[in-house]
Amino acid sequence: xxxxxxxxxxxxxxxxxxxxxxxxxxxxxxxxxxxxxxxxxxxxxxxxxxxxxxxxxxxxxxxxxxxxxxxxxxxxxxxxxxxxxxxxxxxxxxxxxxxxxxxxxxxxxxxxxxxxxxxxxxxxxxxxxxxxxxxxxxxxxxxxxxxxxxxxxxxxxxxxxxxxxxxxxxxxxxxxxxxxxxxxxxxxxxxxxxxxxxxxxxxxxxxxxxxxxxxxxxxxxxxxxxxxxxxxxxxxxxxxxxxxxxxxxxxxxxxxxxxxxxxxxxxxxxxxxxxxxxxxxxxxxxxxxxxxxxxxxxxxxxxxxxxxxxxxxxxxxxxxxxx
Amino acid sequence: xxxxxxxxxxxxxxxxxxxxxxxxxxxxxxxxxxxxxxxxxxxxxxxxxxxxxxxxxxxxxxxxxxxxxxxxxxxxxxxxxxxxxxxxxxxxxxxxxxxxxxxxxxxxxxxxxxxxxxxxxxxxxxxxxxxxxxxxxxxxxxxxxxxxxxxxxxxxxxxxxxxxxxxxxxxxxxxxxxxxxxxxxxxxxxxxxxxxxxxxxxxxxxxxxxxxxxxxxxxxxxxxxxxxxxxxxxxxxxxxxxxxxxxxxxxxxxxxxxxxxxxxxxxxxxxxxxxxxxxxxxxxxxxxxxxxxxxxxxxxxxxxxxxxxxxxxxxxxxxxxxx
Numbered sequence: 001x002x003x004x005x006x007x008x009x010x011x012x013x014x015x016x017x018x019x020x021x022x023x024x025x026x027x028x029x030x031x032x033x034x035x036x037x038x039x040x041x042x043x044x045x046x047x048x049x050x051x052x053x054x055x056x057x058x059x060x061x062x063x064x065x066x067x068x069x070x071x072x073x074x075x076x077x078x079x080x081x082x083x084x085x086x087x088x089x090x091x092x093x094x095x096x097x098x099x100x101x102x103x104x105x106x107x108x109x110x111x112x113x114x115x116x117x118x119x120x121x122x123x124x125x126x127x128x129x130x131x132x133x134x135x136x137x138x139x140x141x142x143x144x145x146x147x148x149x150x151x152x153x154x155x156x157x158x159x160x161x162x163x164x165x166x167x168x169x170x171x172x173x174x175x176x177x178x179x180x181x182x183x184x185x186x187x188x189x190x191x192x193x194x195x196x197x198x199x200x201x202x203x204x205x206x207x208x209x210x211x212x213x214x215x216x217x218x219x220x221x222x223x224x225x226x227x228x229x230x231x232x233x234x235x236x237x238x239x240x241x242x243x244x245x246x247x248x249x250x251x252x253x254x255x256x257x258x259x260x261x262x263x264x265x266x267x268x269x270x271x272x273x274x275x276x277x278x279x280x281x282x283x284x285x286x287x288x289x290x291x292x293x294x295x296x297x298x299x300x301x302x303x304x305x306x307x308x309x310x311x312x313x314x315x316x317x318x319x320x321x322x323x
Numbered sequence: 324x325x326x327x328x329x330x331x332x333x334x335x336x337x338x339x340x341x342x343x344x345x346x347x348x349x350x351x352x353x354x355x356x357x358x359x360x361x362x363x364x365x366x367x368x369x370x371x372x373x374x375x376x377x378x379x380x381x382x383x384x385x386x387x388x389x390x391x392x393x394x395x396x397x398x399x400x401x402x403x404x405x406x407x408x409x410x411x412x413x414x415x416x417x418x419x420x421x422x423x424x425x426x427x428x429x430x431x432x433x434x435x436x437x438x439x440x441x442x443x444x445x446x447x448x449x450x451x452x453x454x455x456x457x458x459x460x461x462x463x464x465x466x467x468x469x470x471x472x473x474x475x476x477x478x479x480x481x482x483x484x485x486x487x488x489x490x491x492x493x494x495x496x497x498x499x500x501x502x503x504x505x506x507x508x509x510x511x512x513x514x515x516x517x518x519x520x521x522x523x524x525x526x527x528x529x530x531x532x533x534x535x536x537x538x539x540x541x542x543x544x545x546x547x548x549x550x551x552x553x554x555x556x557x558x559x560x561x562x563x564x565x566x567x568x569x570x571x572x573x574x575x576x577x578x579x580x581x582x583x584x585x586x587x588x589x590x591x592x593x594x595x596x597x598x599x600x601x602x603x604x605x606x607x608x609x610x611x612x613x614x615x616x617x618x619x620x621x622x623x624x625x626x627x628x629x630x631x632x633x634x635x636x637x638x639x640x641x642x643x644x645x646x
């Protein structure tokens with residue numbers, strides 16, 4: 001019997017309980033809420049946060065053309081066959097006007113029909129900091145919704161997307177044969193964040209050479225931790241090599257649990273998030289201290305080459321501290 | 324006649340004058356200094372800033388395998404043949420242990436020998452914010468060094484790299500036929516920042532289809548400004564189409580000058596830089612207010628799921644304002 005005077009929790013108890021049974025509509029609505037940000041997003045995160053911390057976050061990153069989406073779908077099916085509840089967050093830098101994300105989603109959902117795999121695209125509109133925050137909050141929603149494995153798929157070539165993948169518990173880096181020369185492929189600069197390396201499209205010419213180049217690079221790296229990333233070959237379209245890949249991920253998950261690395265990973269992820277949050281709020285507070293005309297005048301000094309941006313920043317911070 | 328009592332400018336007058344005559348060693352040393360950051364970097368920027376604002380910044384971005392480096396070299400040669408002093412900043416996300424950047428640089432320098440084109444790779448170690456700041460300061464050095472055209476080459480698929488390219492006066496986006504299907508290629512999500520679209524490797528099958536797909540996407544976009552990006556085909560290896568590309572860039576440069584857009588671009592670039600700088604400094608000041616043990620305790624509360632990151636951030640900011 002609830003009193004009408006008591007404040008209602010913002011999301012409602014039925015919503016949280018619907019979330020915990022993985023009701024797809026509730027999960028989708030909750031992710032939309034965290035994507036939008038603001039007070040409602042924060043209240044939802046506060047409410048569900050105690051329910052989180054159990055899911056395995058698997059980051060999957062690689063250049064365009066490596067077949068990420070197909071492989072992630074194949075992994076989801078394999079994990080589903082092993083009795084896991086799986087969700088996919090596809091971080092998609094599609095422009096808002098191409099409609100690529102929506103089309104791609106529909107095709108992928110058809111492919112996964114009947115598996116109960118939840119799939120959601122998140123587009124990188126606006127600031128990347130904002131996207132990273134939204135992705136990590138969406139992962140909290142899926143975690144609270146009792147998905148045991150969350151696959152986070154990002155286009156890897158940019159540092160920002162790499163950061164999203166790197167804060168997963170296990171990070172897969174995909175390569176494919178024939179994407180420019182080998183140096184180019186390896187130049188992607190994301191090898192050192194890989195826990196598992198995958199040469200997808202391994203039925204193509206050059207797959208062995210790509211795998212050998214990756215092994216060679218692993219040998220060159222003196223800073224690796226005790227875990228040596230395995231290099232696996234897959235053909236996502238036929239599912240070849242996918243069970244072995246899922247086994248390799250499970251091995252890495254065991255490794256990080258045995259060596260108590262999960263807490264260190266989580267600390268790094270939350271530290272990063274806390275810092276980003278504080279930076280955004282601190283800047284906003286500072287921006288609010290002065291009228292737009294004052295900020296325009298400072299910028300005008302810079303574009304007119306009267307004073308440089310470092311000198312102006314110093315002045316603003318000094319004013320603030322003396323205020 | 325200078326008095327020995329007067330403080331010497333940090334970089335020295337001879338250095339600034341050597342910079343202005345494009346002495347390669349001086350330019351390289353100055354870029355190294357801004358890359359390292361800190362007080363010395365800021366003093367150098369302050370000193371050279373009044374000399375800047377004349378160079379044309381051309382951003383060139385595209386996925387791995389589109390042939391960016393070869394095309395940028397070909398453009399540099401064409402611009403040199405037209406009497407321009409050209410510099411290239413190649414923003415390279417190579418991992419520190421592959422050595423790809425150094426090898427690539429040597430090959431490229433050979434290719435440009437005798438042209439006086441200055442070329443410098445910048446690796447994306449550490450934070451991307453740091454890289455973006457270093458790249459824009461390096462561009463200031465090259466601008467002060469009287470290079471008339473600065474080509475900034477980035478691997479485009481990540482938001483961060485795209486941001487670097489977007490703050491150029493003219494942004495080229497490269498595609499190539501045969502990099503996955505067309506939707507995938509167009510999904511790169513960077514079309515809306517393009518002032519000029521290039522289909523490189525246009526001697527390959529599918530070049531016309533890729534160009535047609537790009538034109539179609541331009542037609543779909545309702546938000547374009549009055550400038551419609553031309554779609555050009557090039558074969559960087561043979562130089563085919565490169566003069567037409569350089570003409571298209573010149574047309575865009577005339578367009579932005581005629582419509583007084585250069586100042587708006589510069590304002591956006593410097594506003595972004597000022598905000599990033601202020602955020603970094605404000606966070607550092609806040610971090611310095613508390614001992615590491617206090618920060619560790621807050622993070623521990625989060626990883627233990629006692630309180631979420633938004634609640635902790637609010638508390639920290641409230642404490643600060645009450646202090």
